[in-house]
Each structure stands twice: as C-alpha cells, then as structure tokens.
Amino acid sequence: MNEPRPWQREADRLGNVDPSDPTGWFETLWASATDGQVTTPWDHDNPHPTLAAWAPDDRLGSAVVVGCGLGADAEHLSRLGYRTTAFDVSASAVAAARARHPGSSVTYAVGDLLDLPHEWRGGFDLVVEIYTVQAVNRSVRSELTAGVRSLVAPGGTLLVIQAVADEPDEDGPPWPLTRSEIEAFGTEGLESVSIDELAVSGPRGRSRTWRAEFRRPS
Numbered sequence: 030m031n032e033p034r035p036w037q038r039e040a041d042r043l044g045n046v047d048p049s050d051p052t053g054w055f056e057t058l059w060a061s062a063t064d065g066q067v068t069t070p071w072d073h074d075n076p077h078p079t080l081a082a083w084a085p086d087d088r089l090g091s092a093v094v095v096g097c098g099l100g101a102d103a104e105h106l107s108r109l110g111y112r113t114t115a116f117d118v119s120a121s122a123v124a125a126a127r128a129r130h131p132g133s134s135v136t137y138a139v140g141d142l143l144d145l146p147h148e149w150r151g152g153f154d155l156v157v158e159i160y161t162v163q164a165v166n167r168s169v170r171s172e173l174t175a176g177v178r179s180l181v182a183p184g185g186t187l188l189v190i191q192a193v194a195d196e197p198d199e200d201g202p203p204w205p206l207t208r209s210e211i212e213a214f215g216t217e218g219l220e221s222v223s224i225d226e227l228a229v230s231g232p233r234g235r236s237r238t239w240r241a242e243f244r245r246p247s
C-alpha cells in the first residue's frame with residue numbers, strides 16, 4: 030500500500046475530528062494549505078478533464094461551481110461565456126481563488142451547501158459539482174445532495190463528477206458515491222439525462238469516476 034501523502038494524513042485527521050461539524054475542518058485544511066504547511070490535490074490550474082471535455086449547449090447563461098476550491102473549473106466556465114458564480118465553505122479557499130485569478134469575471138463567494146442563500150435557489154442554468162459531496166462525511170450526504178439540486182433553475186442542467194464506490198464505505202475522507210447516491214441527484218424535481226462510469230487518468234493514477242448529468246424540466 031502507498032504511504033499516505035501529507036495532505037491525506039492531515040485530511041484524514043481533520044475530517045474525523047468532530048462528527049458534529051462535518052464541514053468545519055475544510056477551513057482548517059485550506060488555511061494550512063494557504064500558509065504552506067500542507068499541499069492539497071485540489072491545487073490545480075486546469076479544469077477537471079471531464080469538465081473540459083464536456084460540451085455545453087448553446088444557451089450558456091448563468092453557472093455556479095459548488096465547492097470551487099482554487100477556481101480552475103469556474104474560470105473554465107467563465108472563459109466559455111457563462112456568467113459564473115463559484116462558492117466554497119472555506120473563506121481561505123475563496124481568498125486564495127480570488128488572489129490566483131486577479132481581474133477574473135467569476136463572482137467568488139463564501140457559501141455553505143448546507144445553508145444556501147435564498148436567492149441562489151433555482152438560480153443557475155448550469156450547476157457544476159466536482160468532488161465536494163464525496164469530500165464530506167456520509168452523515169450529511171442527503172442534505173448536501175439536496176443543496177446541489179436546489180441550485181438548478183427551471184430548464185437548467187446539473188453536471189456531477191464524483192469518485193465511484195461499489196458499497197458505502199465509512200473509511201474517508203473521501204467517501205466516494207455508490208450508484209444509488211449518484212442517482213439521488215435525479216430526484217425531487219430533477220431528471221436524469223445520463224449517468225456514466227468513466228476511467229479517468231489523474232496525477233494519482235487512474236480512478237473510476239461518475240459523470241452524471243441531470244436536468245430540471247422548464
């Protein structure tokens with residue numbers, strides 16, 4: 030077995046410290062990353078390859094990136110022509126994203142999927158969720174999934190990219206998604222367009238990844 034990297038050890042420790050606050054540890058981790066104590070695998074300048082390969086329809090409009098980290102996916106959507114908002118629960122991540130992209134057209138904001146501002150609900154033609162839900166303990170999975178769904182405007186699209194689990198595994202972070210967990214995005218007013226399991230190459234080798242698309246009828 031590979032030796033865990035420093036960020037993984039830190040994420041493992043922080044992610045399991047306080048089960049009553051399943052997302053609070055992200056700020057601690059991002060603050061450590063910002064002052065150079067740990068690096069994270071989320072420090073990348075290119076969009077996720079699956080998002081980069083994904084072709085939007087012609088309508089563009091508004092987009093939101095959930096759990097945006099350092100903003101590479103949001104900047105990609107902005108370059109495509111979307112009016113893009115990107116949010117993260119970690120104020121340090123949002124500050125680092127703003128600093129990394131001076132002059133950006135993206136609106137970066139601190140925001141919590143578990144406590145979304147009312148005006149964001151149903152507010153976006155495209156919602157992109159990459160690796161946020163899997164990064165948080167299963168204890169709040171259905172609430173996070175509902176939060177993602179709630180952002181999609183009538184007629185809008187939701188694109189979800191997550192690691193694949195065959196069985197629910199409590200040994201995270203991360204906590205990859207089973208088929209029924211990915212299918213849950215396509216409920217409560219959203220319809221499934223496609224759910225594909227891909228083999229994606231990344232800096233840490235090949236991994237099994239869900240690429241799932243959903244739509245809210247107009």
Ligand SMILES: C[S@@+](CC[C@H](N)C(=O)[O-])C[C@H]1O[C@@H](n2cnc3c(N)ncnc32)[C@H](O)[C@@H]1O
Binds near residue numbers: 072141143160
């Ligand atoms: C594994 S990282 C992925 C970052 C980015 N999406 C990427 O793919 O590079 C998960 C991100 O979700 C953020 N996050 C965790 N819980 C959140 C919540 N409840 N609301 C918003 N963002 C959250 C974390 O701060 C972190 O930046």
